[in-house]
Amino acid sequence: QKEVEQDPGPLSVPEGAIVSLNCTYSNSAFQYFMWYRQYSRKGPELLMYTYSSGNKEDGRFTAQVDKSSKYISLFIRDSQPSDSATYLCAMSAMRGNNRLAFGKGNQVVVIP
Amino acid sequence: DAEITQSPRHKITETGRQVTLACHQTWNHNNMFWYRQDLGHGLRLIHYSYGVQDTNKGEVSDGYSVSRSNTEDLPLTLESAASSQTSVYFCASSEDPGTYLFFGPGTRLTVL
Numbered sequence: 001q002k003e004v005e006q007d008p009g010p011l012s013v014p015e016g017a018i019v020s021l022n023c024t025y026s027n028s029a030f031q032y033f034m035w036y037r038q039y040s041r042k043g044p045e046l047l048m049y050t051y052s053s054g055n056k057e058d059g060r061f062t063a064q065v066d067k068s069s070k071y072i073s074l075f076i077r078d079s080q081p082s083d084s085a086t087y088l089c090a091m092s093a094m095r096g097n098n099r100l101a102f103g104k105g106n107q108v109v110v111i112p
Numbered sequence: 113d114a115e116i117t118q119s120p121r122h123k124i125t126e127t128g129r130q131v132t133l134a135c136h137q138t139w140n141h142n143n144m145f146w147y148r149q150d151l152g153h154g155l156r157l158i159h160y161s162y163g164v165q166d167t168n169k170g171e172v173s174d175g176y177s178v179s180r181s182n183t184e185d186l187p188l189t190l191e192s193a194a195s196s197q198t199s200v201y202f203c204a205s206s207e208d209p210g211t212y213l214f215f216g217p218g219t220r221l222t223v224l
Contacts, residue, residue, distance in 0.1 A: 032210060032211050034211075034212050036215075041218070041220075042217060042218070043116075043202055043215035043216050043217045043218050044155075044202070044215045045215070046212050046213075046214070049211070049212050088154070088155070090212075090213075092210045092211065093210070094210050095208050095210040095211060096208065096209070096210050099145075099157060099160065099170075099209060099210075100210075100213065102154055102155045103154065104152070104153070104154035105154055
């Protein structure tokens with residue numbers, strides 16, 4: 001079983017719809033969770049960063065962490081064509097000398 | 113503004129040649145990383161460094177080497193390029209390696 005599982009998609013939605021993305025993981029020690037957005041032929045950029053369980057909201061984006069189910073989600077409200085990108089989840093167990101575990105990424109296409 | 117730059121952005125080389133990809137960051141981060149990104153595999157860690165003169169192997173380090181002589185730079189060398197090393201390479205840096213990374217724009221390498 002891979003440490004982090006993420007459905008690669010692609011996921012196509014009409015403009016204005018809610019986009020729902022998720023990752024599952026196996027390592028119960030993970031407590032730092034990130035979502036990256038990667039446009040075509042660009043480097044990943046940090047979108048959301050959360051610690052432990054709970055929700056975090058930033059504009060149209062909401063990140064949720066459910067540690068009991070080992071499940072994290074990213075919601076994009078009122079999706080725009082500019083949200084078309086690949087979204088990668090990442091997580092780690094501790095600060096300091098540790099490395100991130102990445103999902104393979106989920107491609108999202110928002111159709112005007 | 114602080115940033116990470118990579119050069120070249122595109123490179124075509126032949127099997128057996130030595131190739132060096134440059135990475136330069138102005139964040140003054142101690143922690144630097146090299147990843148490769150391939151369809152179906154996501155981001156895979158090649159090498160990383162937690163400071164000057166420190167280097168460590170990642171999960172796909174065979175055929176690659178790095179050296180860290182200063183805080184700003186972590187060049188990646190392919191000792192004898194192979195077609196299997198055709199990929200997109202991303203450099204990243206972080207203030208804390210257990211949390212989020214800042215990525216460079218990537219280098220697209222083709223080995224013929």
